[in-house]
Amino acid sequence: MSTSTGGNGASSTGGVRALRLLLVVLYVGIALPGALVTPVPRMLLLAPLVGAFAAVVAGLVDPGFPAQPRARRVVLGAFAGAALTVPFASGVGLLGPSGAWLVIGMILLAATVVGSWIAECDSAPLPLSDPRRVAALRDFVSVLSTEALIREWRATGTPLQVATDPQERAALVRVRGLILDELVRRDPEAMARWLEDGGPADPGTDVRRQRGPAG
Template identity: 40%
Template sequence: MPVPPDPWPDSRPQPGPPLARRAQLHRLAVRWAGNVVVVLYVGVALPGALVTPWVGMLVIAPAIGLLSALVAVLVEPKLFRDPARRHVVVHVAVAGFLLAPFTAGVAASGAVGGTALFVLVVLGTFVAGDRAFAWVGSPDAPDAPDVPDVAAVRAGLHTLPTARLLHDWETTERLLRSPRHAPVAAELRALLLDELGRREPEAVNRWLTDGGTSPAGYIGNDRDPAD
C-alpha cells in the first residue's frame, strides 16, 4: 500500500521571513535610537564642557563616572569578571563622567538644549527598556530558565506530550532575548516547529498564516505523541 505524501513540508508557510523581518526591524530601530542618543549626549556634553566650572570637570565629573561604574559592577558583577563585557563598564563610566558637562550644555543651550534633552529622554527610554527587557528575559537573569540540551531534546522529541512542546516553545521565547543563547533557542524552535507540524499540520498552518507568536491558542495540549 503506497504511503501518502506528508502534507506538512509542502503546505506549511515559512515562518522565518515575517518573524525574522520583525526582529530585524526592531533591532535596527534600537540600534539607530542608540546611535542618536550617543550623538546627542556627546554633542551637548562637549560644548558644555567649555562652560562647566573646573571643579565640575576635575572633581565632580570623575566622581560621577567612578560611581556609575561601581554601581554597574555591583548590579551585574559579570560585567567586570568577563573580559568580553568589561567595555560596558567603561561605557557606563564615560556616560557618568559626561553627565556634568551635559547638564551644563543643556542649561547653556536654551530651547535647543531642551529639545535635545527631550529627544534623548524619549529615545533613551526606548533603548534602556529594550536592554532591560532583554536582560530580564535572558538566562543571565536570576529567575531565567535553564538552557535545554539540543541533542537531548532531539532524541526524545517524539515521546514528549504536546503540552510539553508548547511549554518549551514559550521557554525559548525568553532564551531568544539573550544574544548568548539565541542560536540555541532558534535551533530548539526549529525542532519544536517540525514536531508540532507533524502532529497538528492544520493547526500550525493556521497559526503561521495568522502570524501569531505562540501556537498555544491553536493547538490542543492533550494529544498523545504517537497520534
C-alpha cells in the first residue's frame, strides 16, 4: 500500500510540474512578443518597479530569505514573473479576442499550481529553526530516558562531523544542543565535570540515569 501511495504522490508531483512548465512557457511566450510593442519607458521603468515590489513582498513573507538558496530563488522568480506582467499585457493585446480565453485558461492553470504549492507547504515539516518545532523538540527530549538521550547524542556525532550541507549541520547542532541542555538540567554536576574534561564523546558516564522527565 505504501508503494501505491508513493507512486500516486510521484505522479501528482509530475503532473503539477508539467502544468507549471506549461504555464511558464505560455507566460513567457506571450510576454516576449509583447516586449517588442511595449513602450521603452514602460519596459525600463515600470517593469523593474513592479518586479522589485513583488521581490520585496516575497522576501518579507519567506522566513528563509536571504539565508536559504531556495528562498533566494523564490524572490528572484517573483521579480522576473512580476516584471514580465508589463510585456505580457501588451502581448495579450496582440492576440485579439482569443487572448481573453487564453488568459482565463492560464488563470485556471495558475490556480491549480498555487493550490498544489499551498498543500505541499502545509504538509512539509517545519524548519528546525521555527520556534514551534524547537518547542516540540524540547518537549520531546524532556520525556526521553537519559539512556535514550545519550544514545541520540552518540548517534548524531558522526553525521555532524561529515555533514556538508549548512542546513543539515544546523539541524544536528540544534538537536544536540537540546539534548545537552536536558542532560545539564537533569544532572548539572556530572555535566559540569564532563565539560571540565573537555567534552569527550560520551557525556553520560557519570550522569544519573533518569527515565524523564527530570525535576
